[in-house]
Amino acid sequence: MPRAADRFPDRVEPARRLLSTDARHTGHGGTTHQGGEERGMTEPGSQASVEQPGVLFDLDGTLIDSVYQHVLAWQEALSGSGIDLSVWKIHRRIGMSGGLFVSALLRETGGSLSADEIRALNLAHAEAYIQRRDTVRPLPGARELLAALTEHQVRWAIATSGLAIAAQPALDMLGLPPDTPLITRDQVRYAKPDPDLFLAAAARVGTDIHSAVVVGDSIWDLLAARRAGALGVGLLSGGYGREELERAGAYRVYADPADLLRHLDEIGIRDLVPPLPTTEMCRRDISAWSEH
Amino acid sequence: MPRAADRFPDRVEPARRLLSTDARHTGHGGTTHQGGEERGMTEPGSQASVEQPGVLFDLDGTLIDSVYQHVLAWQEALSGSGIDLSVWKIHRRIGMSGGLFVSALLRETGGSLSADEIRALNLAHAEAYIQRRDTVRPLPGARELLAALTEHQVRWAIATSGLAIAAQPALDMLGLPPDTPLITRDQVRYAKPDPDLFLAAAARVGTDIHSAVVVGDSIWDLLAARRAGALGVGLLSGGYGREELERAGAYRVYADPADLLRHLDEIGIRDLVPPLPTTEMCRRDISAWSEH
Numbered sequence: 001m002p003r004a005a006d007r008f009p010d011r012v013e014p015a016r017r018l019l020s021t022d023a024r025h026t027g028h029g030g031t032t033h034q035g036g037e038e039r040g041m042t043e044p045g046s047q048a049s050v051e052q053p054g055v056l057f058d059l060d061g062t063l064i065d066s067v068y069q070h071v072l073a074w075q076e077a078l079s080g081s082g083i084d085l086s087v088w089k090i091h092r093r094i095g096m097s098g099g100l101f102v103s104a105l106l107r108e109t110g111g112s113l114s115a116d117e118i119r120a121l122n123l124a125h126a127e128a129y130i131q132r133r134d135t136v137r138p139l140p141g142a143r144e145l146l147a148a149l150t151e152h153q154v155r156w157a158i159a160t161s162g163l164a165i166a167a168q169p170a171l172d173m174l175g176l177p178p179d180t181p182l183i184t185r186d187q188v189r190y191a192k193p194d195p196d197l198f199l200a201a202a203a204r205v206g207t208d209i210h211s212a213v214v215v216g217d218s219i220w221d222l223l224a225a226r227r228a229g230a231l232g233v234g235l236l237s238g239g240y241g242r243e244e245l246e247r248a249g250a251y252r253v254y255a256d257p258a259d260l261l262r263h264l265d266e267i268g269i270r271d272l273v274p275p276l277p278t279t280e281m282c283r284r285d286i287s288a289w290s291e292h
Numbered sequence: 293m294p295r296a297a298d299r300f301p302d303r304v305e306p307a308r309r310l311l312s313t314d315a316r317h318t319g320h321g322g323t324t325h326q327g328g329e330e331r332g333m334t335e336p337g338s339q340a341s342v343e344q345p346g347v348l349f350d351l352d353g354t355l356i357d358s359v360y361q362h363v364l365a366w367q368e369a370l371s372g373s374g375i376d377l378s379v380w381k382i383h384r385r386i387g388m389s390g391g392l393f394v395s396a397l398l399r400e401t402g403g404s405l406s407a408d409e410i411r412a413l414n415l416a417h418a419e420a421y422i423q424r425r426d427t428v429r430p431l432p433g434a435r436e437l438l439a440a441l442t443e444h445q446v447r448w449a450i451a452t453s454g455l456a457i458a459a460q461p462a463l464d465m466l467g468l469p470p471d472t473p474l475i476t477r478d479q480v481r482y483a484k485p486d487p488d489l490f491l492a493a494a495a496r497v498g499t500d501i502h503s504a505v506v507v508g509d510s511i512w513d514l515l516a517a518r519r520a521g522a523l524g525v526g527l528l529s530g531g532y533g534r535e536e537l538e539r540a541g542a543y544r545v546y547a548d549p550a551d552l553l554r555h556l557d558e559i560g561i562r563d564l565v566p567p568l569p570t571t572e573m574c575r576r577d578i579s580a581w582s583e584h
Contacts, residue, residue, distance in 0.1 A: 061380075068364055068379045075360075075427060084429060086548060087360045088353075088531040135367060137376060239380040243535030256378060 052154045053268050054207025056198050056230065059160035060095065061217035061238025063142040063257065064170050068239065069135060070094050073128035080124050081117065083109050091239060095218035097161055097191030098122060126166065138174050139237050141258025146174070148261055154269055157181035159201035161191035161220070181205050192220040195228035202230070213267050215260065219248035233267055235260065344446045345560050346499025348490050348522065351452035352387065353509035353530025355434040355549065356462050360531065361427060362386050365420035372416050373409065375401055383531060387510035389453055389483030390414060418458070430466050431529050433550025438466070440553055446561055447497040449473035451489035453512070473497050484512040487520035494522070505559050507552065511540035525559055527552065 061067040074090045085105055093101050102118055113121065149156045157180075160167050164184040171180050181204045188196035202209040214225035217238025225232035226249045234245030237256040245253050252267065254260040260267075353359040366382045377397055385393050394410055405413065441448045449472075452459050456476040463472050473496045480488035494501040506517035509530025517524035518541045526537030529548040537545050544559065546552040552559075 065379050068360055068367075068383070072360055072364060072424075072427070079427065086431060086529055087357050088529050091360070091531050132364075135364070135371065139378060237378055237380050239383050239531060241533035241536035243539060244533035247535060 051211070052152060052270065053231075054155040054157075054202060054205060054212040055149055055267075055269075056201045056212055056214045057156065057158045058095065058192075058214075058216035058218070058221045059158050059162065059167055059170055061139075062215055062221070062235055063139060063146075063158065063174060064136055065139050065237065066133075066136045066170075067091070067094055067217070069132040070125075070129055073125050073132055076128040077121055077124035078105065081113075081121055083111065085109060095161055095192060095216070095238070096220040097185070097194070099191075100193075129166075133169070136173070139235075139256050139258075141256060141261050143175055145257040145261040146176070148264070149269070152264075152269060152271070155205040155207040157183065157201040157205045159183040159197035161185055161197065192218075193223035193227070195224050198224055198228040198230060202228075217245075219244065222248040222250050225249070231267070233260070343503070344444060344562065345523075346494060346497060346501075346504040347441055347446055347448040347559075347561075348493045348504055348506045349448065349450045350387065350484075350506075350508035350510070350513045351450050351454065351459055351462055353431075354507055354513070354527055355431060355438075355450065355466060356428055357431050357529065358425075358428045358462075359383070359386055359509070361424040362417075362421055365417050365424055368420040369413055369416035370397065373405075373413055375403065377401060387453055387484060387508070387530070388512040389477070389486070391483075392485075421458075425461070428465070431527075431548050431550075433548060433553050435467055437549040437553040438468070440556070441561070444556075444561060444563070447499040449475065449493040449497045451475040451493040453477055453483035453489065484510075485515035485519070487516050490516055490520040490522060494520075509537075511536065514540040514542050517541070523559070525552070 057063055060070060068091075071087060071091045071094060074094075075085070075087050078085055078090070083105065085108055089105075089108060093104050096104070102113065102121070106112060146156065158167070160183070162185060164182070164186055167182060167184050168178070171178065171182065181201065183197050183201045183204060185191050185197075188194075188200050190196050198212075198214050199209055202212050210229045212230045213233055214221060214228070214230045215233045215235060216222060216225070217235045218240060222232040222234060222245060231251050232249050234240070234242075234248075234250035234253040235256055236242060236245075236253065242253045252263075254263060265271075349355055352362060360383075363379060363383045363386060366386075367377070367379050370377055370382070375397065377400055381397075381400060385396050388396070394405065394413070398404060438448065450459070452475070454477060456474070456478055459474060459476050460470070463470065463474065473493065475489050475493045475496060477483045477489075480486075480492050482488050490504075490506055491501055494504050502521045504522045505525055506513060506520070506522045507525045507527060508514060508517070509527045510532060514524040514526060514537060523543050524541050526532070526534070526540075526542035526545040527548055528534060528537075528545065534545045544555075546555060557563075
């Protein structure tokens with residue numbers, strides 16, 4: 001399988017630039033950590049030598065409980081433009097790029113929209129969403145999951161098809177600092193289900209996309225994960241069914257961030273208690289056996 | 293397999309009473325049609341001898357596009373009672389009986405509610421839903437599907453876990469007369485996923501539940517259909533995924549009422565154009581072949 005950089009050379013380049021400018025300084029979750037080079041220099045057996053996979057998160061429906069508000073905000077915006085679309089069809093397209101979303105709805109309705117109308121539609125959605133934003137909460141376990149990853153020296157980032165202006169307030173809600181690694185629609189050429197957002201996010205925190213885990217609630221996250229060469233993990237908290245996520249390529253499906261936190265071992269996140277030297281482990285094991 | 297009446301004698305009895313009082317006069321969809329006895333007296337080969345299966349519809353998410361409004365109305369009501377529940381968990385329980393819904397959410401939250409608190413919660417939900425009701429629309433094809441069934445002399449009814457006071461306005465929205473066969477929560481002992489609503493609906497329009505088709509958008513409809521002994525058909529228009537509905541026992545899954553209307557033959561609804569006598573058909577076939 002070719003590396004992502006070979007398959008998507010034009011897309012990885014912006015991510016590389018991001019990496020070269022700020023990733024090694026920003027770190028994961030805004031906390032300090034050892035960069036890739038330093039890690040490689042530590043001794044085998046020490047904490048930092050454990051190769052923890054990076055974790056790249058979607059935002060809406062994955063860390064914050066905002067999907068249904070977005071869905072009804074889109075319904076309101078579309079209805080204001082004279083476009084009546086069934087609500088479930090909007091739900092199934094939340095999380096994909098705005099351009100593809102509009103293309104999809106035009107296919108459904110058979111209509112056409114000018115560039116100005118599309119801009120007005122996006123503005124109307126943003127306004128309708130803001131009216132509903134006070135009912136949006138962090139998903140159960142989201143804060144704790146991110147804190148646990150930081151504690152386990154796992155590099156993580158957030159990658160969303162939304163714009164920075166919409167995503168920044170979510171960081172506050174999650175109690176995250178403004179310099180949290182966050183890749184938004186405005187920073188890449190194509191949003192999900194293209195792989196660009198996750199490639200840029202991996203580059204931003206200096207983690208190998210091929211060993212990274214992408215966590216998302218929609219099939220667009222999972223398609224983007226597969227195209228980026230990462231392992232996709234699904235959460236039910238965006239309202240998709242388990243089977244739908246599995247069929248879209250999810251290696252595992254959890255209910256929400258709290259459920260994922262309880263099963264971090266299943267996606268290869270290790271407890272960083274340093275292992276004892278082998279000889280000592282053998283002595284302890286023999287001692288334990290002899291006691292039975 | 294025992295008949296529904298044998299398995300649920302106490303539940304079917306009220307449905308029998310409904311049937312004896314008004315079903316034979318009301319007919320299907322409020323239109324006039326031939327009753328069961330008259331049908332049996334018609335000659336083989338005539339229109340009325342075709343045994344069309346009855347069709348029993350869920351309402352929210354199946355005929356009207358109201359699920360997401362109900363979901364966020366529940367979130368608002370629960371939040372007002374200090375209960376924060378993820379929105380997808382509310383979505384997955386829409387359509388089940390109110391009593392089971394409350395039990396399910398108490399299990400999630402570990403809390404407890406008095407009878408007064410449960411009443412207040414239901415009232416708060418009703419008020420929050422009414423605020424959103426002006427955005428509710430009939431689902432695509434719902435009116436046309438019901439009209440086509442009536443035209444095809446198919447007996448049909450609507451059976452909802454909601455109360456009559458909430459369901460009646462939906463009849464207006466669908467352009468249906470007030471005497472449309474409608475079974476609501478207040479008319480049976482247990483709502484979905486118990487079979488009572490569909491058993492009462494079948495009795496109401498005088499159709500055999502074992503040859504009837506239940507059409508619904510949620511796994512509670514499909515579970516109730518199976519327990520009633522009817523064939524379950526799923527619609528995606530309530531926001532469940534196809535695989536989820538299939539796994540819950542859906543014989544077929546369609547996008548929405550419009551999609552079901554295009555595939556009525558797949559659930560055994562026949563076009564009522566009377567078939568030509570066999571000998572005549574043979575002559576025509578032979579004639580057609582000889583022209584090629």
